[in-house]
Amino acid sequence: MAAVIQAQAFTKDQCTAGLRAAVNILEKWQATTEQxxxxxRISRSTHVRAKLPNDAWSVSLDADQMQRISFILNIHAALRLLFDNPENVYxxxxxxxxxxxxxxxSPLEVMAQGDMISLYESFRRIDSLRGAQW
Known part of the structure; x- marks a missing residue:
């Protein structure tokens, strides 16, 4: 009998909250809309909607998009541990x-290439700074 691996399903609320947090962080990093x-891996219209304070709006995202959000949140967490001042964090x-x-x-330029490897490697290298492994 073959084992079936099922991807974790995210609710629309989880997707929306995660996307809004990631978009907010990217904005503070001075990322362009295109970046x-x-x-x-979202459309321009989704990006614009995520920035609006509309409680009624929600979005469904796939596992790849949620993984990308996770990397942004984890990079932000690593930077907050590394630096005391907002100028360096952001x-x-x-x-x-x-x-x-x-x-x-810049790490932002590398991540903006859009492929998962660039995003993962940027995260890995920034996260390794916490242990002075660089």
Whole structure:
């Protein structure tokens, strides 16, 4: 008998709350609309709606989109642990980074390529700073 693996289903409320949090963080990182849409794999109209304070609006997202949101939230958490001041917490992702993986590009530029590997590797490398592994 073959085992069936079922992806975790998220409610519309969970999707909406997560998306709004991620969009808010990306906005504080000074991501453009295009960068935010590429990172989260959402449309421009969804991005605009997520920024509006409309309690009646909700959205369904797939597992890939929720994974992307999770990376943004976890990068933000790592930056908050690393830095005491908001200028670095919110400025670091848009600063040029000369470590090997980023090669002079900002983490935001790398994440905005839109592929999951770039997002994951950006998260992994930023998160590793907490342990001084860089």
């Amino acid at each position: 935010a849409c590429n990172i989260l 400025g670091f992702p848009s600063m040029a980074n000369h470590n090997e993986f980023f090669n002079g590009r």
